[in-house]
Amino acid sequence: MNAQWIPEYVDGLPTICGFEERVAQAMDRTGPFYRPASGVQFDRIQSAFSIALHMHQPLIPAGGDDLRTAVVISNLAHMLANPSIGDNHNARVFHQCYKRMGEIVPELVQSGKQPRVMLDYSGCLLHGLCQMGLTDVIDTLRTITCDKAYRSCVEWIGTAWGHAVAPSTPVQDFRLHVRAWQHFFAALFGLDALSRVRGFSPPEMALPNHPDVFYEFVKTLKDCGYRWVLVQEHTVERLDDGRAVSDPHIPHRLVARNSLGQTLSITALIKTQGSDTKLVGQMQPYFEAKTLGRRTLAGISIPPIVTQIADGENGGVMMNEFPPKYRDVSVEASGTQTPPVNVTEYLEYLDSLGIKEADFPVVQPVMQNRIWSRFEDGAGPEAMERLIADLEKADHRFHMDGGSWTSNISWVRGYEHVLGPMQQASALFAEKVLSRHIASTDPRYRRALFLLMTAQTSCFRYWGEGLWTDYGRELCRRASEILTRDF
Secondary structure, eight states, rough: OOOOOSSSSEEEEEOSSSSSHHHHHHHTTOOOSGGGGGOOOOOSSOOOEEEEEOOOOOOEESSOOOOOTTEEEHHHHHHHOOSSEEEEGHHHHHHHHHTTHHHHHHHHHHHTTTOOOEEEHHHHHHHHHHTTHHHHHHHHHHHHHHHHTTTTTEEEEETTTTOOOOOGGGGHHHHHHHHHHHHHHHHOOOOHHEEEEEEEEEEGGOOOHHHHHHHHHHHHHHHHTOOOEEGGGGGGEEHHHHHHHTTTTEEEEEEETTSSOOOEEEEEEEEESOOOOHHTTTHHHHHTTTTOEEEEEEEEEEEEEEEEEEEESSHIIIIIHHHHHHHHHHHHHTTTTSBBHHHHHHHHHHHHHHHHGGGGGGEEEETHHHTTTTOTTTTHHHHHHHHHHHHHHOOOOOOOOOOOOTTOOOTTTTHHHHHHHHHHHHHHHHHIIITTTTOSSSSSHHHHHHHHHHHHOTTHHSSTTTTTHHHHHHHHHHHHHHHHHOO
């Protein structure tokens, strides 16, 4: 077998494990990956902007009338098969949204422009597209990912395979999601393409703020080879005083500290608050960036960067207004004082100036300042839990549920009827598989992992009740059944 190749499917399931060494070797490669072919004259520009498109469709047990035996299919397939239900008539538009950047980017490049876009597709979606036979989507994405003519224009961002939210997903499972996405991406687009994936996009922009959970989150990203993470402005605070970030348009150093006193850090790009789809759909980051001037960081003049992410397919603005606006702005901004760039390309420019992560302003997840001002360094998990309980009792606004794209949603409270089965399936996987060191090449491992990760998608919690909750509970039941029966 070619050591540089990973199969897309094994025993009828997407390749989500079993090739850890090859994946790790790809992520161990060093750059620069984008700067040599960039074409952007960073030393001459005033500012820059970057947009990312997030795409996701969950997998659901809907391939049949009986929930307990229905085949697990993409929600997109279910939408196409049932166009008269709800908003399912949008399915064909979604299909076009998933492939259109593979058509727009080459069109712009061939006309002499320098378009930029970052792509964040969940593993669930990529598998669903393959399962449906939508090779037109995969082929166009492969072109802009692998063809050297477009390589500097498109940057993929890693994510969790099953679109699991980090604050309420067991840390060992979240790590499996991260590696699974890398596996399947490499299978579809190649290990060389995977080596260029250096940023991470947390599903639902959900950032854990419990110190021990957040530390493991950052450790997972760093262990898996990621250099930077995209975070929402209101999910982080300044390290020194717990106040809001003062300048979101430069990179920050996101620090993780746990109850044992261990620390890690990772570069963070900050997405500012606002209506995501409208901001990206109307290319507002460009117009905001045009109002900004150069900054001084570590004694060196640099251009600031405005970074935004939005769902790439949801809502009328993204469906209809985004394509022509993206084309117009790419034409207008290319080669100007405010060009489009991708994040790793920008960070590699800072590298060339000698600017390091240690030079960035420091932030941490929200509400941690209140912990560290009272916590004895290294006092341990039990002391941490006591302090958190005291803080929650004293102030109902204090919580360790994490933060996400909106500050009024918790991914923990109110979802006990779904989280219970999820936690049971996770505990079984830990007991039957992880603690016994079952090889990730074992077919039983792959079957159980596929169902566990599919069950942990955020959609089964986001909707909160009804059929979507039933889908989540059924997937958990299947995962638990396999783990109980086969191990």
